[in-house]
Amino acid sequence: MRDIAVIASAQIPSERRSDLSEIEMVQKVVTGAIEKSGIDRRAFDFWCSGSADMLCGRPFSFVSALDAIGAWPPIRESHVEMDGAWALYEAWLKLQSDPGLHCAIVYCFGQSSLGPVPDILATQLDPYYETPLWPDSISVAAIQARALLDGGRYTERDFAEVAVENRRRGKSNPNAQLTGDFSIEEAMSGPYISSPLRKHYCPPLSDGACAIVIASREKVDELGFAAPAWIRGFDHRVEAQSLGVRDLTSSASTQLAGRRAGARGDSLDVAELHAPFAHQELILREALELGGSVSVNPSGGALAANPIMVAGLLRICEAAGAIHRGEAKRALGHATSGPALQQNLVCVMEAN
Amino acid sequence: MSEDAQGPITMIRTPVDLEYNISAGPDLTLFLRGLKEEKKLYGRRSPNGDVYIPPRGACPVTGQPMLEEVEVSDHGTVTTFCLINIPIEGQELKPPYVFAAIILDGASLPLFHMIAGIAADEARMGMRVKANWKPDDELVLSLESINYFEPSGEPDADYDSYKEHL
Amino acid sequence: MSESSAEILTAPYRLKYSYKRTTGPVIGRFLTDLRDGKITGVRRPDGAVMVPPREYDPETGEALSEFVSLPDTGVVTGWTWVAEPRQLHAMSTPFAFATIQLDGAHTGMLHRVVAPDESVMRSGMRVRARWAAERVGMITDIECFVPEESA
Amino acid sequence: MAELCAVIGVGQTKHAAIRGDVSIPGLLREAAFRALEDAGITFADIDAVILGTAPDQFEGIMMPELFLADALGAVGKPILRVHTAGSVGGSTANVAASYIESGLYDRVLTLAFEKQSESNAMWALSPKYPFQPPITSGAGGYFAPLIRAYMRASGAPDHIGCKVAYKDRVHALKNPYAHLHIEDISIEKVKASPMLWEPVRYLESCPSSDGCAALVLAREEVADRHSGPKAWVWATEMRSEPMQFAGRNQVLPQAGSDCAKSLYKKAGITNPQAEIDVAEIYVPFSWFEPMWLENLHLCEPGEGWKLTDNDETTFGGRLPVNPSGGVLSTNPIGASGMIRYAEGALQVRGMAGDRQVDGAKVALGHAYGGGSQFFSMWIVGSDKPS
Incomplete structure (x- = not known):
C-alpha cells in the first residue's frame, strides 16, 4: 500500500439553514482546503465529491457544484451518491491504483434545510415492502435504540450521557451547531421524538460542506508538510438493510471494517465516530473495541452537527485535524450510511 | 394498487410526495428580483472579466467568488x-x-x-x-x-x- | 440593487410522483397472496423462513423460491411509538412502527402496530394482523397489527 | 497501474421499454448472474461491488445500493455507488477498475442499471423546480441546438443523421439484448419519422429502456488462472468540465478531447485511427456519432461525417462504431455507458456473436453525460498491454 496522507481540510460552520447556495458552500470549502494545502488548483490529479440528489429533490445537484471548483481546464473527476467519506475512499484508492497520481481533493455538501430529511430517508428502504409505510429515519433509529434497551446491556441513562458529553465537547468546536452544558436529568426529561429516542438523543438538522486534500509521500516531502496524517488503514463494509434480518444491537460491518483497517481500539488516541443518534455511539464503541483511554468525538460528533452527506467526512477531517495539531499520534475517523448503521467506513491515520 | 384486481399482482403504484422549501441563494435572488422589481437583467462579473447571467455563486473557470453585479441588455x-x-x-x-x-x-x-x-x-x-x-x-x-x-x-x-x- | 437589502428568496417545491413498480415473481406472489388474505414467506436453505419473502438469501445472495404459508399472528421484536402521525403515515391516531416476527418465521417484518396507548407496547407482545377492508396487493393490505388479546 | 485489470465476465439483461417480469433486484441479478456465470464464479468469490445509476428520481429510491446490497451478494463487503450523470455507466467501471488496479481487491463485480419504466424520463430529468428557467425541453431540447451548431461548423449534409440512425438500427438486429429491433428499418423510414426537436427526428433519438449491465473484473494473477477469454484493461480515463462558462465549446468539448488524448497515451496508442479496431461510443442522438468521432481524435477535425457517409463506421468499414446498435437502440440511462464498455470487452474477447467485428483486438468504450461535460472512457485489448 502506498503512503497517502491527509494534509489539509476545510469546513463551514454547520447551521440549521444556511444562506449560502450549494455552489457558495462548495466554493468556500474547496478553495479553503486548496489554500491550506499549498498545492496549485490546477495540479490536483483527481477530484471526487459526495452528495445526494434526493435532499433537494432535484436530479444532478452535483453538476452545479462543479461550477464552484474551477474545473477548467478539464479535471479528472468523479462523484459518489454517498457521504463524502466514500468519495475520500475512492480518491485514496485512485492514488493507490496509479503511482503517477500524487494528490487529490475530495468535497461534499448537504442541506438538511431544504426538505423533510427523516421522510426523504424513508425512500432508502425497501420500495416494495417498507417505503409505502413511510417509516421515517428517526423511527427506524428508535427501533434500534429499543433493541439496545431490550438487550439489557444499556439503559436510557447511557444514551443521555453520550448526548450530554458530545454537546459539551462540541463547545470547543467553532463549526458545531448544537452545543452546551446540559444535565443528564435535562436530557432524560426531554420530549420524545420517537420513543425511546428523546430530543437530546437525536442529531440536529444541519446544512454544511467540507473538503479534504490527500497527497502521496512524494508530494508531502516536496511540500515540506510538517504534520501529515498518514492513512494506515481504510475499509468500508455493508450489511443487509432490512431491520428484520439483522442484529440491530451490534454493528458487524463496523467491526469488520475496523479490523481490516487495523483499528485496534487500545492503540488510538482519538476516535471520531459518526453516530447521529446517541445510542449508536454505544454500538460503535463496542464494535471498534474502544478502550477508556481513547478520546471519542472531541469535536462533539454528529450530535453537535450533522450535515447530511458531510458528517462522515467531517469525522475524518476532525480526526486528521487532531494529528495535524499534534494532539494525537493515532486517530480513527468513522462514517455511517443507511438505516440503523447499515453501512460503515473506518479510516485509521497516524502521525509521522 | 394492482392494475388488474383479479389476476396475479405484477405491478404496484407507490407514490412519493415530499414537500421541500427551496432556497434561491443570494445570486439567483439578485437575478430574480431584478426581473420582477426592475425589469432588468442582472449578472455578475467574474474575476477574469466575463459577465455571467444568470449570476452564480462562483466563477466556473477559476473557482473564485464572483465580483460586482452588472446589468445586461x-x-x-x-x-x-x-x-x-x-x-x-x-x-x-x-x-x-x-x-x-x-x-x-x-x-x-x-x-x-x-x-x-x-x-x-x-x-x-x-x-x-x-x-x-x-x-x-x-x-x-x-x-x-x-x-x-x-x-x-x-x-x-x-x-x-x-x-x-x- | 444593494445586496444587503435582498433577502434570500425561497419557494415551496413538491416532489410528487406515483412510481410504477413491477414486482417480479417473488414480491408479486407475496402481494397477490396478501390481496387474497394470506401471508406467504420463503424458506432459506438453512430452513429459516423469511417474511416478507425476498428473492434471495440476504447473507449469500442465493436465489430463493420455496414458498411457505404463515399465520397472521406473531410477536413484536422491536418498536417505537409515533405519537404524532404525519400525513405520509396515513394513520389518524398514534401508532407504533414495529418489527414483527410471524409465528413460524425467523425474521422480522417492518409494519405498524395500533394499540390503545404506548404503555401497552412491549417487545415480546403477541399481535395479530388487522386486514384492510379493501385489499389491492400492497403491504398496506395489512392495515396494521393489533395486540392479540384485543383482536 | 499498480496492478493489471482484466474483464473476465460480462452480463447484460434483455433490454426493453418495460421489463414487467422482474423487480429492480431481479433486473440487476439477471445481469449479475450472467456476468458471474461467464466468469465461472459466484457471489462468494466477489470482494467488492460497485454500482452505478443515474438520478435517484428515476426509480424514486434514494441511494438504491443500500436496499440492493443483499440482492447483489454484497453483505460483509464494500459497496460503492457512483453517479456522474449520463457517463455513470462508464465511470462506474472505471472506479471498479481502480479497485482492482490498487492491488487491494482480487475480483470486483460492477453493475450499472436504470429501470426507467418506474417513472417518466422527461419528468425525472427536468422536474418543474423553483427558480429554474421555465423552459424545459428534455435532453433532446438541450442537445439539438448543439447538433445544429455542428452541422453549421462542419458543413455536413443533412442526411448524415439519418444514415447513422439507420446503421445503428440495422446493427441492433444482430444484438439479441438490444431494446429496439426495427425489422423493416430503412433510411426513408428514418427520414419520414416525426421531427421531435428539429433537427432531431424520432428515429434519430434514443429510446427509454429498462436494463442493466454487469462486469466481473479481476487482478492479473487471478485473470491468468481464468480459462476463458479476457479483455485486458489497457487504460481508463475521466474528464469533467463545467456545464456553462464563457467561451465554452459545447459541440466539441475540451474535456472529451483531453480525456481521449490522455487515454491513448496511457494505453500506449499513438495512432488511434489505425490502432483501434472497434468503438462503442455513447450516441444518444444520431448526429453525435460524427461529433464524437472528431472529439475522440478518431478522424481529422471536420471529417467525422465523411466516415459515416462513406460507410466506414459499419461492419467492413475502417472503424465499426456501435456494432451493438448503440444507445440509439438501447438506453437504460444509468447503464448505457457500461453497456458500451461491456460490448467493447465482448468484441476483444471474440464473444460478440452475430455483431462480432472480425479480428477485433483493441476496443474503445466511451460514455458522456451532463451538458456534454462528463466523459469516461476505456481501452480494452485481447492481449495484455505492452
Missing part, C-alpha cells in the same frame, strides 16, 4: 436553437416552439429562452432579438417575466461574432 443574438415539436410532461408551452441560446449584449455566455414573433421555420442562427416583457403588474420572480424573445429588427450578426458562444 435585453437585446441579444441567437447563437443556436432548435424547434421543439414534442410535448413535455409538466411543460406549459404548447409545441411547436423555438428554444434558443441567446447571447445578450454585455453577457459572456448565452441564456436559454423561447423565440416567438416569427414563423417557426424563420428562426436562424445570428438573428437579433429583444425581450418581450410581461406588463409591469404581471412581472414575476422568474424568467417568465419575459414572455419570449422576438426579432428586434436589427440586421443579423456575423457568424464570427458569436461562434465562440455555441
Whole structure:
C-alpha cells in the first residue's frame, strides 16, 4: 500500500439553514482546503465529491457544484451518491491504483434545510415492502435504540450521557451547531421524538460542506508538510438493510471494517465516530473495541452537527485535524450510511 | 394498487410526495428580483472579466467568488436553437416552439429562452432579438417575466461574432 | 440593487410522483397472496423462513423460491411509538412502527402496530394482523397489527 | 497501474421499454448472474461491488445500493455507488477498475442499471423546480441546438443523421439484448419519422429502456488462472468540465478531447485511427456519432461525417462504431455507458456473436453525460498491454 496522507481540510460552520447556495458552500470549502494545502488548483490529479440528489429533490445537484471548483481546464473527476467519506475512499484508492497520481481533493455538501430529511430517508428502504409505510429515519433509529434497551446491556441513562458529553465537547468546536452544558436529568426529561429516542438523543438538522486534500509521500516531502496524517488503514463494509434480518444491537460491518483497517481500539488516541443518534455511539464503541483511554468525538460528533452527506467526512477531517495539531499520534475517523448503521467506513491515520 | 384486481399482482403504484422549501441563494435572488422589481437583467462579473447571467455563486473557470453585479441588455443574438415539436410532461408551452441560446449584449455566455414573433421555420442562427416583457403588474420572480424573445429588427450578426458562444 | 437589502428568496417545491413498480415473481406472489388474505414467506436453505419473502438469501445472495404459508399472528421484536402521525403515515391516531416476527418465521417484518396507548407496547407482545377492508396487493393490505388479546 | 485489470465476465439483461417480469433486484441479478456465470464464479468469490445509476428520481429510491446490497451478494463487503450523470455507466467501471488496479481487491463485480419504466424520463430529468428557467425541453431540447451548431461548423449534409440512425438500427438486429429491433428499418423510414426537436427526428433519438449491465473484473494473477477469454484493461480515463462558462465549446468539448488524448497515451496508442479496431461510443442522438468521432481524435477535425457517409463506421468499414446498435437502440440511462464498455470487452474477447467485428483486438468504450461535460472512457485489448 502506498503512503497517502491527509494534509489539509476545510469546513463551514454547520447551521440549521444556511444562506449560502450549494455552489457558495462548495466554493468556500474547496478553495479553503486548496489554500491550506499549498498545492496549485490546477495540479490536483483527481477530484471526487459526495452528495445526494434526493435532499433537494432535484436530479444532478452535483453538476452545479462543479461550477464552484474551477474545473477548467478539464479535471479528472468523479462523484459518489454517498457521504463524502466514500468519495475520500475512492480518491485514496485512485492514488493507490496509479503511482503517477500524487494528490487529490475530495468535497461534499448537504442541506438538511431544504426538505423533510427523516421522510426523504424513508425512500432508502425497501420500495416494495417498507417505503409505502413511510417509516421515517428517526423511527427506524428508535427501533434500534429499543433493541439496545431490550438487550439489557444499556439503559436510557447511557444514551443521555453520550448526548450530554458530545454537546459539551462540541463547545470547543467553532463549526458545531448544537452545543452546551446540559444535565443528564435535562436530557432524560426531554420530549420524545420517537420513543425511546428523546430530543437530546437525536442529531440536529444541519446544512454544511467540507473538503479534504490527500497527497502521496512524494508530494508531502516536496511540500515540506510538517504534520501529515498518514492513512494506515481504510475499509468500508455493508450489511443487509432490512431491520428484520439483522442484529440491530451490534454493528458487524463496523467491526469488520475496523479490523481490516487495523483499528485496534487500545492503540488510538482519538476516535471520531459518526453516530447521529446517541445510542449508536454505544454500538460503535463496542464494535471498534474502544478502550477508556481513547478520546471519542472531541469535536462533539454528529450530535453537535450533522450535515447530511458531510458528517462522515467531517469525522475524518476532525480526526486528521487532531494529528495535524499534534494532539494525537493515532486517530480513527468513522462514517455511517443507511438505516440503523447499515453501512460503515473506518479510516485509521497516524502521525509521522 | 394492482392494475388488474383479479389476476396475479405484477405491478404496484407507490407514490412519493415530499414537500421541500427551496432556497434561491443570494445570486439567483439578485437575478430574480431584478426581473420582477426592475425589469432588468442582472449578472455578475467574474474575476477574469466575463459577465455571467444568470449570476452564480462562483466563477466556473477559476473557482473564485464572483465580483460586482452588472446589468445586461435585453437585446441579444441567437447563437443556436432548435424547434421543439414534442410535448413535455409538466411543460406549459404548447409545441411547436423555438428554444434558443441567446447571447445578450454585455453577457459572456448565452441564456436559454423561447423565440416567438416569427414563423417557426424563420428562426436562424445570428438573428437579433429583444425581450418581450410581461406588463409591469404581471412581472414575476422568474424568467417568465419575459414572455419570449422576438426579432428586434436589427440586421443579423456575423457568424464570427458569436461562434465562440455555441 | 444593494445586496444587503435582498433577502434570500425561497419557494415551496413538491416532489410528487406515483412510481410504477413491477414486482417480479417473488414480491408479486407475496402481494397477490396478501390481496387474497394470506401471508406467504420463503424458506432459506438453512430452513429459516423469511417474511416478507425476498428473492434471495440476504447473507449469500442465493436465489430463493420455496414458498411457505404463515399465520397472521406473531410477536413484536422491536418498536417505537409515533405519537404524532404525519400525513405520509396515513394513520389518524398514534401508532407504533414495529418489527414483527410471524409465528413460524425467523425474521422480522417492518409494519405498524395500533394499540390503545404506548404503555401497552412491549417487545415480546403477541399481535395479530388487522386486514384492510379493501385489499389491492400492497403491504398496506395489512392495515396494521393489533395486540392479540384485543383482536 | 499498480496492478493489471482484466474483464473476465460480462452480463447484460434483455433490454426493453418495460421489463414487467422482474423487480429492480431481479433486473440487476439477471445481469449479475450472467456476468458471474461467464466468469465461472459466484457471489462468494466477489470482494467488492460497485454500482452505478443515474438520478435517484428515476426509480424514486434514494441511494438504491443500500436496499440492493443483499440482492447483489454484497453483505460483509464494500459497496460503492457512483453517479456522474449520463457517463455513470462508464465511470462506474472505471472506479471498479481502480479497485482492482490498487492491488487491494482480487475480483470486483460492477453493475450499472436504470429501470426507467418506474417513472417518466422527461419528468425525472427536468422536474418543474423553483427558480429554474421555465423552459424545459428534455435532453433532446438541450442537445439539438448543439447538433445544429455542428452541422453549421462542419458543413455536413443533412442526411448524415439519418444514415447513422439507420446503421445503428440495422446493427441492433444482430444484438439479441438490444431494446429496439426495427425489422423493416430503412433510411426513408428514418427520414419520414416525426421531427421531435428539429433537427432531431424520432428515429434519430434514443429510446427509454429498462436494463442493466454487469462486469466481473479481476487482478492479473487471478485473470491468468481464468480459462476463458479476457479483455485486458489497457487504460481508463475521466474528464469533467463545467456545464456553462464563457467561451465554452459545447459541440466539441475540451474535456472529451483531453480525456481521449490522455487515454491513448496511457494505453500506449499513438495512432488511434489505425490502432483501434472497434468503438462503442455513447450516441444518444444520431448526429453525435460524427461529433464524437472528431472529439475522440478518431478522424481529422471536420471529417467525422465523411466516415459515416462513406460507410466506414459499419461492419467492413475502417472503424465499426456501435456494432451493438448503440444507445440509439438501447438506453437504460444509468447503464448505457457500461453497456458500451461491456460490448467493447465482448468484441476483444471474440464473444460478440452475430455483431462480432472480425479480428477485433483493441476496443474503445466511451460514455458522456451532463451538458456534454462528463466523459469516461476505456481501452480494452485481447492481449495484455505492452
